[in-house]
Structures are given as C-alpha cells and as structure tokens.
Amino acid sequence: MRKKVRFTNVNNSTFYVTVRKRVDAYFTDNNISIHANRAMWFKTLFFLTGLIALYLMILLGGFNAGVTLLLCAILGAFGAFVGFNVCHDAIHKSYSANSTINKFFSFVFNLIGASPYVWNICHNIVHHTYTNIAGHDEDIDVAPGLIRFSETETVNKVQSYQHYYAFVLYSFAMLSWVFRKDYKKFFQKKIGEHVSSHPRIEYFKLFFYKGIYYFLFIALPLLMMNITWWQFVLGFLVMQFSQGLVLGLVFQLAHVVEGTSFPLPDEKGNIEEAWAIHQLQTTANFGVDCKVTGFLCGGLNRQIEHHLFPKVCHIHYPAIGEIVRQTAADFNLNYIESPTFGAALVSHYKTLKRLGKETYNETPYINRPEQYMNRPAMAFAKK
Structure with missing residues (x-):
C-alpha cells in the first residue's frame, strides 16, 4: 500500500x-492588492477577444483552405493562452477577491475543452503538493511506456528515442484532454493522494459542459461551414495539435x-x-x-x-x-x-x-x- x-x-x-x-x-x-490590476484586465480582454474573434472568423469568414488552417492553428494557441492567462489564475482563486469573478473566468476553461473542477483537483491539490513525486504527481505520468520523466520507471528501448518524438506526443495533449483525460481522472478512485468523492452536480457538469464544447467546435462548424468532413477533421486536428503543443511545452519546461x-x-x-x-x-x-x-x-x-x-x-x-x-x-x-x-x-x-x-x-x-x-x-x- x-x-x-x-x-x-x-x-x-x-x-x-x-x-x-x-x-x-x-x-x-x-x-x-495581490489580485488582478489594470494590466491583468487588459490581458484578459486581449486574449478572450482574440479567442472569440478567431473562432468567428473561422466559422463565418469564408476564407480559403490555407488561411482557415492558419486561423485554426492560431485559435489553438489562443486557447492555451486563455488557459494560462485567465483561467489558471481564476481556478487558483488568485484572479480576484470576488468569488463570482473567479467562478466566471473558471467557467471559460470549459470553453477551451477542459474541466475546471477536474483541473482543480489534479493541479491545485495534487500537483502543487506533490510536485515531481512519481506515483503521486500525475502530471509527470504523461505517456506511460513512451515518455520517461522519472528514474523510478524502468527504461525501455523505445524511450531511448524519446527526445525526438516527445514533442510530437505533446501535440496530442489537448486532444487527449478533450476526449479522454477529464473522464479518466474524474472516475479514478484516487488522483495521487486525493480520494475522489464528487458532488452529484459535478457529474452533470462534466458531461453537460463537454457537450457544449463538442457542439461549438464540432457540430456548429459542420452545420455552418461549407466544408467536407475531411476538411473539418483536418482543421480540428490542427487546432488541437497547436493547443496541445503549446500546453505541453510550457508545462514541461517548468x-x-x-x-x-x-x-x-x-x-x-x-x-x-x-x-x-x-x-x-x-x-x-x-x-x-x-x-x-x-x-x-x-x-x-x-x-x-x-x-x-x-x-x-x-x-x-x-x-x-x-x-x-x-x-x-x-x-x-x-x-x-x-x-x-x-x-x-x-x-x-x-x-x-x-x-x-x-x-x-x-x-x-x-x-x-x-x-x-x-x-x-x-x-x-x-x-
């Protein structure tokens, strides 16, 4: 045990x-004050406005395929930047002394594909307490068997090449987060030292807000844009890979x-x-x-x-x-x-x-x- x-x-x-x-x-x-100042509010306005503008340009702009793919890549990066600059502080309750403001900007996390409730447990409670302790900090359990971040793991032959392919795997981070990670963490009996016991409302929120994200970034583009299914898949993957790479690099470099x-x-x-x-x-x-x-x-x-x-x-x-x-x-x-x-x-x-x-x-x-x-x-x- x-x-x-x-x-x-x-x-x-x-x-x-x-x-x-x-x-x-x-x-x-x-x-x-230890909380947000005018510069912080400017950053918030900049990144949220940029995220919304990019989304609407892709959805309604009618640009050619090359420009649309570029916008998808930038949108993915902006999703990561909103997470870094707005949601991260709000979920830590450091954005404002007003809990309503923190809750509002925490909610935005759902709109970039991640659950703020699950993130609070994995990041605020577990990662910040047991940083870099294998078996306790699940942030270093990125791709078991493929990426080795700790000497407690036995080296395999594939991992001798990880300095080449790890950066490619980081690109899949957001795709995994959107479709797998939040569900897996939510239904685990324990996350690190934290024993999972969720209020009933959080079960509803997890699936409801994921549904909103899927509607905004899958259903609505397919309904409104004059594109084929494979063009949609390509654009969606470009957005996810861009966001995942930015997230993966910034977190691992720390x-x-x-x-x-x-x-x-x-x-x-x-x-x-x-x-x-x-x-x-x-x-x-x-x-x-x-x-x-x-x-x-x-x-x-x-x-x-x-x-x-x-x-x-x-x-x-x-x-x-x-x-x-x-x-x-x-x-x-x-x-x-x-x-x-x-x-x-x-x-x-x-x-x-x-x-x-x-x-x-x-x-x-x-x-x-x-x-x-x-x-x-x-x-x-x-x-």
Missing part, C-alpha cells in the same frame, strides 16, 4: 516563513529540465525536506526577462513564484520574483532558471535524452545531474 507523503524537515521551514514575510511586506508597503529533481519518499512515505524547498528543487523558471514570453505564458514561465504563492495573481510575479530569488540566495538555495524559452527547450531536450538512456537508480533526488549537485545558491539564476 502506498504511504501518504509527508515533508518532514521542519528545520528548513525558515526559508518559507522569511520569503512570505518579505512578499507580504511588498504588497502592504506599496498598498497593492519541471523537466536540467537541475530539477524527482525525489522519492522513504519506506514511511517521508520526504526529508521542507515543502517550500521541495518546490525550489522541482520547479524552474524560464525567459523571465522576455516581455513576450511573460505576456503569453501568464506567469507559467515563473513557476517558482507560482508554486510558492499560488494565491497571488501572476501579474505580480516579476516584482515578487526578485524577492524570492534574493531570499533563496540568503538561504544558500538554488533558484533554477533558464535565461530564455529556447535555452529551457534545449535543457528539456537534454533531460529527455538522459532519462531515455539511464538505468533505474534508487537514490532519492536522483534527477539532478552530477554537474548540478552541490552548487552554490543562485547557480542557475541569471547573473
């Missing part, structure tokens, strides 16, 4: 106490890169580390100085700040990021960061290549390459 995971090193909890005090002081001293760890609990289920330091060891930032990356990724390129302060709206991550980085240095803790999206992509590629060829090793915290071990604080931070 799998043991419940506990983070036992309370002696290292001083870091989290300190960084929380400093971040709280930043908001208090500057009289700033946790599966050089320097991040995949710790194993001992036989009693203990992780001999404080929870906040565990987050530093399993999470990475990328491209934090690029305004375009920050604008599109909705703070998910600043996963360290997000995992430590999920109740703070992502629009504030650049400011509190400097506080978190400095506090990590004060406590001689590594702050893992790639300078650009491209650098993070290369790091992910190298990690996939290494994991596809390594043999199983029972040592905890084994996903830290030797060259990254025992490095001083700020070893991965931007100089």
Whole structure:
C-alpha cells in the first residue's frame, strides 16, 4: 500500500516563513492588492477577444483552405493562452477577491475543452503538493511506456528515442484532454493522494459542459461551414495539435529540465525536506526577462513564484520574483532558471535524452545531474 507523503524537515521551514514575510511586506508597503490590476484586465480582454474573434472568423469568414488552417492553428494557441492567462489564475482563486469573478473566468476553461473542477483537483491539490513525486504527481505520468520523466520507471528501448518524438506526443495533449483525460481522472478512485468523492452536480457538469464544447467546435462548424468532413477533421486536428503543443511545452519546461529533481519518499512515505524547498528543487523558471514570453505564458514561465504563492495573481510575479530569488540566495538555495524559452527547450531536450538512456537508480533526488549537485545558491539564476 502506498504511504501518504509527508515533508518532514521542519528545520528548513525558515526559508518559507522569511520569503512570505518579505512578499507580504511588498504588497502592504506599496498598498497593492495581490489580485488582478489594470494590466491583468487588459490581458484578459486581449486574449478572450482574440479567442472569440478567431473562432468567428473561422466559422463565418469564408476564407480559403490555407488561411482557415492558419486561423485554426492560431485559435489553438489562443486557447492555451486563455488557459494560462485567465483561467489558471481564476481556478487558483488568485484572479480576484470576488468569488463570482473567479467562478466566471473558471467557467471559460470549459470553453477551451477542459474541466475546471477536474483541473482543480489534479493541479491545485495534487500537483502543487506533490510536485515531481512519481506515483503521486500525475502530471509527470504523461505517456506511460513512451515518455520517461522519472528514474523510478524502468527504461525501455523505445524511450531511448524519446527526445525526438516527445514533442510530437505533446501535440496530442489537448486532444487527449478533450476526449479522454477529464473522464479518466474524474472516475479514478484516487488522483495521487486525493480520494475522489464528487458532488452529484459535478457529474452533470462534466458531461453537460463537454457537450457544449463538442457542439461549438464540432457540430456548429459542420452545420455552418461549407466544408467536407475531411476538411473539418483536418482543421480540428490542427487546432488541437497547436493547443496541445503549446500546453505541453510550457508545462514541461517548468519541471523537466536540467537541475530539477524527482525525489522519492522513504519506506514511511517521508520526504526529508521542507515543502517550500521541495518546490525550489522541482520547479524552474524560464525567459523571465522576455516581455513576450511573460505576456503569453501568464506567469507559467515563473513557476517558482507560482508554486510558492499560488494565491497571488501572476501579474505580480516579476516584482515578487526578485524577492524570492534574493531570499533563496540568503538561504544558500538554488533558484533554477533558464535565461530564455529556447535555452529551457534545449535543457528539456537534454533531460529527455538522459532519462531515455539511464538505468533505474534508487537514490532519492536522483534527477539532478552530477554537474548540478552541490552548487552554490543562485547557480542557475541569471547573473
């Protein structure tokens, strides 16, 4: 029977106490709300308007096949961006202090193909607590037998090529989410450590809102557009592959890169580390100085700040990021960061290549390459 995971090193909890005090002081001293500001509302308007406009252009525009396919690809990307920039904060309840606003923008998640209720369990409850712990964090259980993210899995011959085909598989992420993932997770007895027990209304919502999505993106285009069935299938797949690739890359670059760890609990289920330091060891930032990356990724390129302060709206991550980085240095803790999206992509590629060829090793915290071990604080931070 799998043991419940506990983070036992309370002696290292001083870091989290300190960084929380400093971040709280930043908001208090500057009289700033931790929730959305005008810039956040602008981003919300931009991405939601873009999503609706692209959808209507495809549905009603009457463009030729080439332009329509391009619009489908952009629509897919915008679906991911709406998820990153709007729904993600709302489901974390960090968008607003008003629960109605959070619920409204959480509902939008249904319209891009995913259940906010299931996501809350898988992401907010499970992933944020048991980050990168195999058997507990199901976010690293991407394609069992095909992609290996943890040394707890035995390597097979196919996985030695995973650094080539993994990116193709990421493109299927949204297609799986729309037709399989939400149903599978909803009806599992347990998701990680979370025992599933759903209110009756959630059974109705799952199928009802999925039905709305299928109507908007399958039935309505077939009814209104002058296209053949195979043209529809091609456009639908292009949209799903685009959205899936964007989602897959952004999520994996935050946790599966050089320097991040995949710790194993001992036989009693203990992780001999404080929870906040565990987050530093399993999470990475990328491209934090690029305004375009920050604008599109909705703070998910600043996963360290997000995992430590999920109740703070992502629009504030650049400011509190400097506080978190400095506090990590004060406590001689590594702050893992790639300078650009491209650098993070290369790091992910190298990690996939290494994991596809390594043999199983029972040592905890084994996903830290030797060259990254025992490095001083700020070893991965931007100089």
